[in-house]
Amino acid sequence: MTDFWSTWIIVLTAISFVLMIWILFANRKREQGTTEETTGHNYDGIEEYDNPLPAWWFNMFFLTIVWGIGYLIVYPGMGNFAGVLGWTQLTQYEERVADAEARFGAIRAAYLEKPVEEIASDPALRKMGQRMFGNNCAQCHGADAKGSYGFPNLTDDEWIYGFTPESIKATLTHGRVAAMPAWGDVIGEDGVKQVTAYVQSLGDGGNADEATLKAGAQVYQNFCVACHGANGEGNVALGSPNLSNDIWLYGGSAEQIAHSVRAGRNGAMPAFGNLLSEDKIHILTAYVYGLKQ
Numbered sequence: 001m002t003d004f005w006s007t008w009i010i011v012l013t014a015i016s017f018v019l020m021i022w023i024l025f026a027n028r029k030r031e032q033g034t035t036e037e038t039t040g041h042n043y044d045g046i047e048e049y050d051n052p053l054p055a056w057w058f059n060m061f062f063l064t065i066v067w068g069i070g071y072l073i074v075y076p077g078m079g080n081f082a083g084v085l086g087w088t089q090l091t092q093y094e095e096r097v098a099d100a101e102a103r104f105g106a107i108r109a110a111y112l113e114k115p116v117e118e119i120a121s122d123p124a125l126r127k128m129g130q131r132m133f134g135n136n137c138a139q140c141h142g143a144d145a146k147g148s149y150g151f152p153n154l155t156d157d158e159w160i161y162g163f164t165p166e167s168i169k170a171t172l173t174h175g176r177v178a179a180m181p182a183w184g185d186v187i188g189e190d191g192v193k194q195v196t197a198y199v200q201s202l203g204d205g206g207n208a209d210e211a212t213l214k215a216g217a218q219v220y221q222n223f224c225v226a227c228h229g230a231n232g233e234g235n236v237a238l239g240s241p242n243l244s245n246d247i248w249l250y251g252g253s254a255e256q257i258a259h260s261v262r263a264g265r266n267g268a269m270p271a272f273g274n275l276l277s278e279d280k281i282h283i284l285t286a287y288v289y290g291l292k293q
Helices: 003-026 055-074 089-113 116-120 123-136 165-174 184-203 210-223 254-263 278-290
Strands: 038-043 046-049
Touching: 003 055, 089 278, 116 123, 116 165, 116 278, 123 278, 165 278, 184 210, 184 254
Parallel strands: none
Antiparallel strands: 038 046
16 A cells, blocks of 8 residues: 555544544533433424433443443554554464364375375365365366366266376365367357367267268368377377267367367366365365265
């Protein structure tokens, strides 16, 4: 925050406190007792008597003002003034994280010595991994880990980058970025339709005529085989999905496949290496690995 805006906030806050105190005392009646006089205000037939404020109400109001002033002296709130305690939400968060690490870090670190397969079969450790999954992964993959349109199902047999503890941990640590290029401007709309028909034929067969399939096979050989393989079985090393098993991340209809070919896909799995400690990623890896068991 610049010095100008800091000063602006401090001045406005100070003026607000002065005005509140002035209004409070200016409207205070020192005379005791009650009166039948009204303030002249009338709301739906209800008139307001011009009686003094109850002492308890006045005192409580004044105490809230004093408390507010004290708060702004102790805690931040007046522009760049950090308060005499120097408290911030960030420091409180860091202190609590450090406290949690001191209490549980050694326990989690011990799990690094255990194989992923062993952790995946331990009910207590799976509960720990499930909580981590809920906090970090369920937003995309769902609480049941079955994914949705554009987000992989983690409970089936289809793993674009391979189903090994090492590959799962690499995905969690470094993330993944899809690189399916857009071919619409390269092969044209006819080429998109032809290769879509051919790709569908790799799975359930589709219903295209022989000429379309032959033309689609040629387009596939020219532009797709390098990543997806001659038979459309994909390539784990490249993260190229299998096109022959009728499991589709973005849908397997002709329209959905055509859109993938025409516009490409650029899905992104975020990296958690800078967000989660090594032991947490190890436990989370085991939980994800165990989803398929």
